[in-house]
Amino acid sequence: MAGPIYNEKNIKAPLYVQVYGTITGWLKEGKYKPGDKLPGENILAEQLNVSRGTLRQAMLLLQEDGLIMNHQGKGNIVLSNKDMSQSGMEKICNPMVEFCNEPIDKVTLTIGFQPPTPKYQEVLKLSASTVIAIIDIVYYSQGAAQGFANVYIPYDVLVKGNVDFDDNDEVYRYYCELLETGGLYSDTRLRVTSARERTAQVLGIKEDDTLLIMEEEIYTEFDAPVLSQKLLFRPSQYEFALRRKNDRM
Amino acid sequence: MAGPIYNEKNIKAPLYVQVYGTITGWLKEGKYKPGDKLPGENILAEQLNVSRGTLRQAMLLLQEDGLIMNHQGKGNIVLSNKDMSQSGMEKICNPMVEFCNEPIDKVTLTIGFQPPTPKYQEVLKLSASTVIAIIDIVYYSQGAAQGFANVYIPYDVLVKGNVDFDDNDEVYRYYCELLETGGLYSDTRLRVTSARERTAQVLGIKEDDTLLIMEEEIYTEFDAPVLSQKLLFRPSQYEFALRRKNDRM
DNA sequence: TCGTATTTGTACGTATGTATT
DNA sequence: AAATACATACGTACAAATACG
Numbered sequence: 134m135a136g137p138i139y140n141e142k143n144i145k146a147p148l149y150v151q152v153y154g155t156i157t158g159w160l161k162e163g164k165y166k167p168g169d170k171l172p173g174e175n176i177l178a179e180q181l182n183v184s185r186g187t188l189r190q191a192m193l194l195l196q197e198d199g200l201i202m203n204h205q206g207k208g209n210i211v212l213s214n215k216d217m218s219q220s221g222m223e224k225i226c227n228p229m230v231e232f233c234n235e236p237i238d239k240v241t242l243t244i245g246f247q248p249p250t251p252k253y254q255e256v257l258k259l260s261a262s263t264v265i266a267i268i269d270i271v272y273y274s275q276g277a278a279q280g281f282a283n284v285y286i287p288y289d290v291l292v293k294g295n296v297d298f299d300d301n302d303e304v305y306r307y308y309c310e311l312l313e314t315g316g317l318y319s320d321t322r323l324r325v326t327s328a329r330e331r332t333a334q335v336l337g338i339k340e341d342d343t344l345l346i347m348e349e350e351i352y353t354e355f356d357a358p359v360l361s362q363k364l365l366f367r368p369s370q371y372e373f374a375l376r377r378k379n380d381r382m
Numbered sequence: 383m384a385g386p387i388y389n390e391k392n393i394k395a396p397l398y399v400q401v402y403g404t405i406t407g408w409l410k411e412g413k414y415k416p417g418d419k420l421p422g423e424n425i426l427a428e429q430l431n432v433s434r435g436t437l438r439q440a441m442l443l444l445q446e447d448g449l450i451m452n453h454q455g456k457g458n459i460v461l462s463n464k465d466m467s468q469s470g471m472e473k474i475c476n477p478m479v480e481f482c483n484e485p486i487d488k489v490t491l492t493i494g495f496q497p498p499t500p501k502y503q504e505v506l507k508l509s510a511s512t513v514i515a516i517i518d519i520v521y522y523s524q525g526a527a528q529g530f531a532n533v534y535i536p537y538d539v540l541v542k543g544n545v546d547f548d549d550n551d552e553v554y555r556y557y558c559e560l561l562e563t564g565g566l567y568s569d570t571r572l573r574v575t576s577a578r579e580r581t582a583q584v585l586g587i588k589e590d591d592t593l594l595i596m597e598e599e600i601y602t603e604f605d606a607p608v609l610s611q612k613l614l615f616r617p618s619q620y621e622f623a624l625r626r627k628n629d630r631m
Numbered sequence: 632t633c634g635t636a637t638t639t640g641t642a643c644g645t646a647t648g649t650a651t652t
Numbered sequence: 653a654a655a656t657a658c659a660t661a662c663g664t665a666c667a668a669a670t671a672c673g
Contacts, residue, residue: 186641186644189659202603205649222626223624317628318628324621325574325618354451371573376568378567379563398660424637452639456670
């Protein structure tokens with residue numbers, strides 16, 4: 134290998150991650166093309182000066198990325214040299230921005246603080262004495278509102294981010310940062326609904342026009358609630374991509 | 383451990399899968415409750431008479447299931463004793479059946495064979511000389527049509543299943559079996575559309591009423607196309623659940 | 632605050648089993 | 653039948669993060 138690879142924090146990454154990086158590099162360069170068989174694990178391990186166990190850890194990562202496929206007795210087959218890190222709905226992202234047919238060029242925020250309603254006491258596991266921030270976000274493209282978000286974040290979470298509540302840009306940045314944090318998972322529901330008065334007004338559509346609504350709660354890996362949100366989409370502007378998967382036999 | 387665990391094919395499962403089974407058993411019994419710390423890996427490995435490496439392979443499976451959470455220096459913490467194998471949209475399933483608010487109690491099929499249109503030659507990677515089966519499925523609940531599916535399956539795939547094309551029940555069973563096969567993945571799009579004449583008629587709704595449409599192609603892990611389908615849902619009857627996830631830091 | 636013990640993470644080596652060619 | 657290649661399993665050692673006195 135060329136030398137130790139350092140991650141974004143300038144800390145040396147584990148050896149097997151470095152190996153993973155080397156091999157993904159090969160695939161991107163086209164050293165091995167889709168359908169090709171990689172050299173055997175013993176050979177690869179020797180070439181890269183690592184033990185076979187370490188190499189296999191790297192292979193695991195490649196498999197998770199869908200870049201290679203392996204079968205006992207056959208070998209490790211290259212599936213794709215594309216960058217498979219496409220973001221579909223199965224990953225947490227901001228669907229308002231990610232799946233809009235038109236690029237979102239403006240967002241507006243209004244922030245308020247309230248004690249949680251009983252419903253949010255329940256879903257955010259809070260007591261009535263705490264406070265939650267209610268952030269309304271409108272997403273515009275070329276002057277037209279494309280979607281509307283209703284975000285509920287517990288006060289503690291907002292404090293942890295060290296956010297200046299008066300700076301809307303900063304709050305929005307923190308919200309986006311939250312969605313990109315590693316180790317989160319969500320429970321999400323998606324359905325069709327019709328616009329009520331206020332929403333219709335904000336989005337500039339007729340009352341009772343159909344809308345797509347996504348409701349979700351986002352948690353950390355420790356099951357601690359991070360936020361709860363309702364997203365309303367103008368259906369004509371949105372198409373949701375998704376990769377579904379059946380893993381084990 | 384109680385003894386070797388055999389899988390559904392009566393073949394002895396690998397040791398680390400057996401260990402995984404033992405520990406999930408403990409969690410279900412409540413031997414360790416959410417928030418508890420599991421004994422250290424060295425201790426567990428000794429108790430279960432396996433090497434620490436093997437135990438760690440089992441721990442990996444537990445982590446993937448979201449049952450435990452581990453942190454260097456802390457230990458392995460139990461997150462949940464629930465059965466986390468809930469099926470959301472992130473897994474391949476039959477959304478028509480899975481996400482309908484009313485139980486589906488009847489399906490009707492019509493099957494036809496055609497050479498593929500240029501579009502399906504492209505997505506199913508077929509030549510014009512082959513044949514695809516076009517299966518239309520209508521899903522009913524209490525006499526009312528709730529959804530409509532348009533499934534395209536290459537002839538070879540259908541032949542591999544050894545299916546009698548004249549037996550609609552058998553074809554439907556094979557279709558469901560396909561969706562449950564391990565190792566598959568899909569590229570799926572979900573959006574809102576409006577009913578055209580024929581669909582409106584089948585579903586008993588007005589023309590131009592809004593519908594949810596899901597279009598997807600399903601592939602094997604080898605990137606071989608298995609089927610392509612369009613699913614049309616009566617939006618009032620459907621709510622889609624989904625678990626989104628951000629894995630690595 | 633500091634050092635020490637505990638606990639998981641990484642890495643190596645070796646041996647054997649099992650599926651494919 | 654033999655060779656090849658991945659899968660499983662064991663053992664050892666040290667590194668790094670955390671917890672605790």
